[in-house]
């Protein structure tokens with residue numbers, strides 16, 4: 236993207252990442268934003284996607300559409316997560332190439348690194364070991380999308396860049412019980428526990444796994460900065476650089492919503508990877524820095540949560 240007059244298509248614009256990209260683009264004055272709700276364009280439909288991209292020919296495509304969910308949904312709906320994410324990535328990336336679109340940003344994820352990856356996880360650790368079994372299908376699809384971008388870079392000289400953000404949170408997060416990630420799930424459940432006057436809040440797992448969180452608007456700003464500089468290098472991590480335990484997260488969430496009961500850890504539920512901290516030094520070398528602290532981000536996310 237070289238200027239605000241460029242047309243930009245955000246796939247998945249109603250999702251958490253897509254809507255943050257739209258906010259960031261609007262803040263910067265981009266006037267030619269292209270979006271399509273799922274009812275008008277099903278991204279699983281290869282022909283429809285190819286025709287749409289060929290007729291719109293945006294200057295830049297952001298692939299922020301995906302089938303996304305927490306540990307339970309990933310573990311149970313394994314075929315859906317693998318198939319839909321492969322298909323969405325293939326339709327948009329290949330469709331963009333066939334339409335002659337030169338610039339694309341693909342959202343991979345921090346879950347594509349090996350389960351026992353050295354921490355913090357550098358980009359070079361990709362495909363160096365077995366994946367976390369609970370989200371392996373999702374991770375395989377995301378790795379395939381990343382490799383499709385990389386292959387178009389090498390075979391056709393396309394500027395198709397993959398980013399691996401840390402766990403994101405913020406406006407338009409998915410709060411559906413059984414589908415959500417740990418942070419939004421805790422935020423909602425702590426709020427409901429306070430409303431009911433519960434004495435305790437049950438948290439899945441042992442509370443010891445460590446996770447890194449990034450406010451979604453910080454992630455969107457990083458991606459726009461890369462797109463505006465026409466970054467055309469290898470995949471890049473996007474993280475805040477600090478992690479905390481699930482217990483510490485639960486405590487911060489309880490403080491945000493004003494729940495003062497006891498935390499109980501249900502160790503019969505899976506923990507997932509023991510630690511997930513990205514090495515974002517390559518991105519940080521560009522000068523980008525996250526601007527929203529976890530406490531501030533939790534407060535902002537809570538203020539606009541749709542179930543309040």
Ligand SMILES: NC(=O)c1ccc[n+]([C@@H]2O[C@H](COP(=O)([O-])OP(=O)(O)OC[C@H]3O[C@@H](n4cnc5c(N)ncnc54)[C@H](OP(=O)(O)O)[C@@H]3O)[C@@H](O)[C@H]2O)c1
Pocket residue numbers: 246247248249250251252253272273276277278279298299300301302303323342343344345399400401402403404407408409416
């Ligand atoms: N959330 C995180 O913590 C996180 C962390 C790292 C990376 N990422 C990556 O960021 C990307 C976006 O994640 P997100 O959290 O923003 O997910 P999200 O809130 O669930 O948004 C996904 C969007 O994709 C759309 N979509 C899914 N299937 C579609 C289809 N067949 N046709 C049309 N639209 C479809 C959804 O449309 P509907 O609104 O109609 O459902 C939704 O708007 C994903 O690739 C994810 O891997 C996310």
